[in-house]
Amino acid sequence: MYLLGYDIGSSSIKASLVNIQTGEATASAFFPKKEMGMKSTKTGWAEQDPEIWWENLKLVTQSVIEQACATPKEIKAIGISYQMHGLVVVDERQEVIRDAIIWCDSRAVHYGEKAFGDLGSDKCLTHLLNSPGNFTLSKLAWLKENEPENYARIRYYMLPGDYIAMRLTGDARTTVSGLSEGIAWDFAANAPAKFLYDYFGFDTGIIPDLVPTFGQQGCLTEAIAKELGLEAGTPVTYRAGDQPNNALSLNVFNPGEIAATAGTSGVVYGVNSEVKYDSLSRVNSFAHVNHSLQQTRVGVLLCINGTAILNAWLKNNILPEGTGYAEMNELAAKIPVGSDGISIIPFGNGAERVLCNREPDCSVHGINFIRHGNAHLIRAAHEGIAFSFKYGMDIMNQMGIETKTIRAGFANLFMSPIFRQTLSNITGATIELYNTDGSIGAARGAGIGAGIYKDETEAFATLRKIITVTPEANNEKESHAAYDRWISLLSEKLKVES
DSSP states (O other): OEEEEEEEOSSOEEEEEEETTTOOEEEEEEEOSSOOOOBOSSTTOOEEOHHHHHHHHHHHHHHHHHHHTOOGGGEEEEEEEEOTTOBEEEOTTSOBOSOEEOTTOOTTHHHHHHHHHHHOHHHHHHHHSSOOTTSHHHHHHHHHHHOHHHHTTOSEEEOHHHHHHHHHHSOOEEOHHHHHHTTOEETTTTEEOHHHHHHHTOOGGGSOEEOOSBSOOOBOOHHHHHHHTOOTTOBEEEEEEHHHHHHHHTTOOSTTOEEEEESSSEEEEEEESSOOOOTTOSSEEEEOTTOOSSSOOEEEEEEESSSHHHHHHHHHHTSOTTOOHHHHHHHHHTSOTTGGGOEEEOOOSSOBGGGTTBOOOOEEEOOOTTTOOHHHHHHHHHHHHHHHHHHHHHHHHHTTOOOSEEEEESOGGGGOHHHHHHHHHHHOOEEEEESOOHHHHHHHHHHHHTTSSSSHHHHTTTOOEEEEEOOOGGGHHHHHHHHHHHHHHHHHHHHHHO
16 A cells, blocks of 8 residues: 655656555656756746646656556555745636746745835734745735736636645645745734735635645545546645655654755755744745644745756756766865865845845856866855855754754755765754655655554654764864855855845
8 A cells, every 4th residue: 555745846746655554665756857947038037837747747657656566546645745935826717827936936026025015024024924025925916917817817826736736636725834835824813814915905715725734635536537547536635835845754843853955946944833933034934734723833944046956057057968966976076175265156046035035146256267177166066055054044043943953855965975064064963864855755744644644753653864964073164264255255245236
């Protein structure tokens, strides 16, 4: 018997089948094999056609079923993880009205900032825990003003995971965690943030029905089951944004526990038992997967847009064709700590919340045409990304989130020895890497939601730590000197752009 987990990313769609009896991932796959493209017709825009997600979901479903030699009846529940903060709008027939405006699109910054100013920081922060910023409701405000003909057709607005769940079940639904990640949940009223909907002029009837993060959220329709090769009636029992789900996949549920990821974007996610916020909204607070009236669990999220996308850009644009990520890691390892004086500011993928929604772009500093080559650029990129994590984690520390131990999946940039060791050196944290990912976590979450596992302890009993990284005393001085140089360059860059 199996649990099926989907991870709806902006780069690929992943799926895993987890064996219920052993708790191990029997099969995993992702599609497409090259990263999904983003449409960017203007600077700062990023869109994707949800139909591309669906087509790749069909491929990945077929792949894991074939790998596991599973039958449809053996799959007992489905869980969904998805890229956060996106906007999908559908009409009365549940058909997509326009391409999704995804998480790294920055066109809506002005709308969120204006709402924050008009409504007042105290009102927004005490009720929403954040500025409306560049999140989902602000994106919807942009759509209302700039594409009124599309806005008029909206029956429901939803997040990417809500859309996929709707395609599976035919039911348009969302969660408290989902509304909070769109900055649409009022923590003081414990209800959708009507005052913000009213401010933007939205009818709250466009909000899908609320369902629990864990539990019955709908069942596969006959038509969709046939299309996917699954069994009609299979329940969807869990959904969460990719970062709360990443925390879940690492068994991070309680205060003081920290999860991280370094995919297209980089994230550090810590759990608070108190409703707290950053007054500048440089890091954001959302309802964690196990947040409830009876138990406060708020996830504090640091997001860096320009992380592994920088690594991919170097691979695709600077290095010889055919160079792989493992080879890049080997090249970077030949260069000393500090990259022989090169510093890279990695913020080149839209507005950065940690920088108060500014867009400083990526920049390279200190190149010497005689001494430096590709290997120096790779190491400087991995160090620069780690430095951006440190910059944001210092803000989290001010909110009471300690970063003594960081848990992460052995994936993406955490497979880079340079990145993970640099991060450990400059933060002083121990980094623990586990054999999991978002789709495996979504499958285990589905097991909790279906009552197959009695609690998270049982669901994550087989989670296996594979690497532990601790700070290197012999490189501490050099690592901090490189960070000091980096932070000085960033400060000057931000000052010039002010």
